[in-house]
Amino acid sequence: xxxxxxxxxxxxxxxxxxxxxxxxxxxxxxxxxxxxxxxxxxxxxxxxxxxxxxxxxxxxxxxxxxxxxxxxxxxxxxxxxxxxxxxxxxxxxxxxxxxxxxxxxxxxxxxxxxxxxxxxxxxxxxxxxxxxxxxxxxxxxxxxxxxxxxxxxxxxxxxxxxxxxxxxxxxxxxxxxxxxxxx
Numbered sequence: 001x002x003x004x005x006x007x008x009x010x011x012x013x014x015x016x017x018x019x020x021x022x023x024x025x026x027x028x029x030x031x032x033x034x035x036x037x038x039x040x041x042x043x044x045x046x047x048x049x050x051x052x053x054x055x056x057x058x059x060x061x062x063x064x065x066x067x068x069x070x071x072x073x074x075x076x077x078x079x080x081x082x083x084x085x086x087x088x089x090x091x092x093x094x095x096x097x098x099x100x101x102x103x104x105x106x107x108x109x110x111x112x113x114x115x116x117x118x119x120x121x122x123x124x125x126x127x128x129x130x131x132x133x134x135x136x137x138x139x140x141x142x143x144x145x146x147x148x149x150x151x152x153x154x155x156x157x158x159x160x161x162x163x164x165x166x167x168x169x170x171x172x173x174x175x176x177x178x179x180x181x182x183x
Contacts, residue, residue, distance in 0.1 A: 001047060001048060001081045001082055001083065001086075001088070001181060001182075002048050003048075003078045003081060004048060004051050004052045004055060004074055004077065004078055005074075006070070006071065006074060008052055009052070009055055009056065009059070009070060009074065010056070011059075011065065012056075012059045012060040012063060012064065012065070015056050015059065015060055016060070019056075019060070022053065022056070023053070025049070026049055026050060026053040029047065029049050029050060029177075030044060030050055032173050032174055032177045033045040033046075033047070033050070033174070033177055033178070033181075035157045035168055035170060035174065036168060037115075037157055037158060037159055037166050037167075037168050038159070038164060038166035038168075040093060040094055040095055040104070040164070041091065041092070041093060041094070041115075041159060041164075041166075042091070042092045042094060043089045043090070043091055043092075043115070043145075043157055044089060044090045044092065045087055045088070045089045045177075045178060045181065046080045046081055046082075046088045046089060046090060047081070047181045048081070051077045051078060051080055051081055054077050054080075055073050055074055055077050058073050058077075059073060079144070080144055082146055082147070082181075082182075084148075085148065085149060085150050085151035085182060086146050086147060086148050086149065087117070087146070087147045087149055087154070087178060087181065087182065088144070088145070088146050088147075089127075089144075089145045089146075089147070090142060090143070090144055090145075091112070091115060091127075091142070091143040091144075091145055092141070092142055093105065093108070093111075093139070093141040093142070093143070094141075095141075101141065102138070105138040105139045105140075105141060106137055106138045106139075107163070108139060108161060108164070109134065109137070109138070109139060110161060111139060111143075111159065111161055112127055112129035112133070112134075112139070112143050112145065113126060113127070113129070114126070114159050114160050114161040115127040115145060115157070115158075115159050116147075116157070116158055116159070116160065117147045117149060117154035117156070117157055117158075118154060118155055118156035118157070118158060118167065119149065119152045119153075119154055119155065120152070120153075120155055124158075125147050125148060125149055125154070126147075127145035127146065127147055128145065128146045128147070128148065129143055129144065129145050129146075130143075130144055149182065151182050152182075153175050153178055153179040153182065154170060154175070154178060155169065155170055155175060156168060156169045156170055157170065
């Protein structure tokens with residue numbers, strides 16, 4: 001997947017002028033790349049457009065103008081993108097009750113290794129993840145994952161952990177969006 005380049009990023013004041021139209025385009029792209037796995041997990045597959053948006057939004061929110069800080073944001077967010085026939089995704093663990101969330105983030109210590117994509121040939125591709133997202137015996141409620149699909153389009157996403165075994169079939173529209181991202 002093509003990385004976001006510095007030349008594609010504008011200053012936050014210029015961004016404000018185009019933000020409403022750009023935001024609408026990105027939200028449409030994100031909607032088709034959002035996969036709910038059961039009631040507590042959501043995968044949001046990232047692509048060039050979604051990452052560019054995140055960079056611009058961060059610059060806007062933090063009023064970033066220093067060149068080294070802009071480059072840092074670009075490099076950081078580009079890490080979300082899959083490379084070499086990979087898909088990159090953000091996993092959101094969505095549990096509203098803070099007490100239950102704390103318990104689950106400890107119980108689901110192995111969750112990142114148990115998230116998978118299912119290919120047409122029924123092969124499960126398990127996620128690669130960043131160990132820095134686990135600390136002090138619990139997970140972060142946001143995980144950044146990569147799936148080495150070898151360029152094959154997934155048909156489902158699932159989790160296979162004790163007490164939470166769920167698989168969600170992707171719609172034709174979702175499959176098509178991920179196929180485009182893998183080109």
